[in-house]
Amino acid sequence: MxxxxxxxxxxxxxxxxxxxxxxxxxxxxxxxxxxxPQVYEATAKLIINQTPRPDRAGVVDYSVVQTNIALTNSYKQIMISSAIMDQVVASFPDLKVTPTVLAQKLRVNTAGDSQVMDVTVRDLSYTKAVKTVNAVAKVFKRQIPSIMKMDNVTILSEASLTDPAIPVNSxxxxxxxxxxxxxxxxxxxxxxxxxxxxxxxxxxxxxxxxxxxxxxxxxxxxxxxxxxxxxxxxxxxxxxxxxxxxxxx
Known part of the structure; x- marks a missing residue:
């Protein structure tokens, strides 16, 4: 033609x-x-950072940084494990969620070779998404010392209810x-x-x-x-x- x-x-x-x-x-x-249905997303940030030795205070130890980066992959699996999910459900019964459903809603990501972990929860309610992701971050920080025998998790920022609730699927x-x-x-x-x-x-x-x-x-x-x-x-x-x-x- x-x-x-x-x-x-x-x-x-x-x-x-x-x-x-x-x-x-x-x-x-x-x-x-x-x-x-509109789905909302809330994110909390954690950082994996070991306490430096007293004789190395103020000096960046790259071997420690690489160790922390390597630990993030293990921590991502630990966060979605039953050891953390069961504790979240038990500590925050007002969430009214089962460990299995909570693990399905949870997403853990790291930006490349970074010590920062982004913990994200999606839910039909923005308020519930905020409360859930903050609960997971707090329980994870509390349980890591008993699981890994080291206290190297810090919460950088929690999700806020004052942030605009914008659907992620619309x-x-x-x-x-x-x-x-x-x-x-x-x-x-x-x-x-x-x-x-x-x-x-x-x-x-x-x-x-x-x-x-x-x-x-x-x-x-x-x-x-x-x-x-x-x-x-x-x-x-x-x-x-x-x-x-x-x-x-």
């Missing part, structure tokens, strides 16, 4: 493409407003743009598919292309107005309806 034919197919099936775009965008918009503009782009491509693809599957002749160009012969004559389609005008000017007459003159005998 040439560019003009592409444009012709799109213009011909514009109603189909537009209908698909409107339908998909409407479904996505209704789903976002009425059927998608971005209407982005989702509508994605829905528009996908539905537009789907509509155009369907339009070209229907055009390929349609093997009927629509005009003289299609016949010339198929047969390889020029068009000698063309019978145009008669409009309704032409039919009415012809019927009004030429009215059929029955036998005996013509004009005649009587002869008196």
């Amino acid at each position: 040439q560019l003009k034919e592409y444009i012709r197919v799109i213009r011909k099936r514009m109603w189909l493409i537009g209908s698909i775009v409107l339908l998909v965008c409407a479904v996505v918009g209704i789903k976002n407003v009425y059927f998608t 971005n209407p503009a982005e989702q509508m743009f994605i829905a528009f782009a996908i539905s537009l491509l789907l509509g155009i693809g369907l339009a070209f598919l229907l055009e390929v599957l349609d093997d009927t002749f629509k005009n003289e160009e299609d016949i010339e292309k198929e047969l390889g012969l020029p068009t000698l004559s063309l019978i145009t389609k008669m409009k309704k107005e032409d039919k009415r005008s012809d019927s009004s000017t030429t009215t059929p007459k029955q036998v005996g309806e013509g004009q005649y003159a009587a002869i008196n005998q």
Whole structure:
């Protein structure tokens, strides 16, 4: 197909493409407003930092730093273990959550080679997410000395209830743009598919292309107005309806 034919197919099936775009965008918009629960996220920050020796006070010991970084991977597994989850549930019964569900809501991340751990909890309630992540951070800091035999965890920052509660799974503009782009491509693809599957002749160009012969004559389609005008000017007459003159005998 040439560019003009592409444009012709799109213009011909514009109603189909537009209908698909409107339908998909409407479904996505209704789903976002009425059927998608808003999920909130709260984050607390911890740092793994061993207390330096008295003779090394004020001096950065890179071997200690590397040890702390290596410990973060172990601490990430310890945090989501039953040893911590059970203690959180027992110490904070007002959270009304089981250890298994709590572990599923919890995410622990580190930014590259960093001693800082980001502890994140997602929940349908922002207030509950804040309380849960702060509870996990406090219990983890309290339990690490008995588990690792060292007190090297410090809470850098806790989640705050005063921070704006913004859903992390709701971005209407982005989702509508994605829905528009996908539905537009789907509509155009369907339009070209229907055009390929349609093997009927629509005009003289299609016949010339198929047969390889020029068009000698063309019978145009008669409009309704032409039919009415012809019927009004030429009215059929029955036998005996013509004009005649009587002869008196």
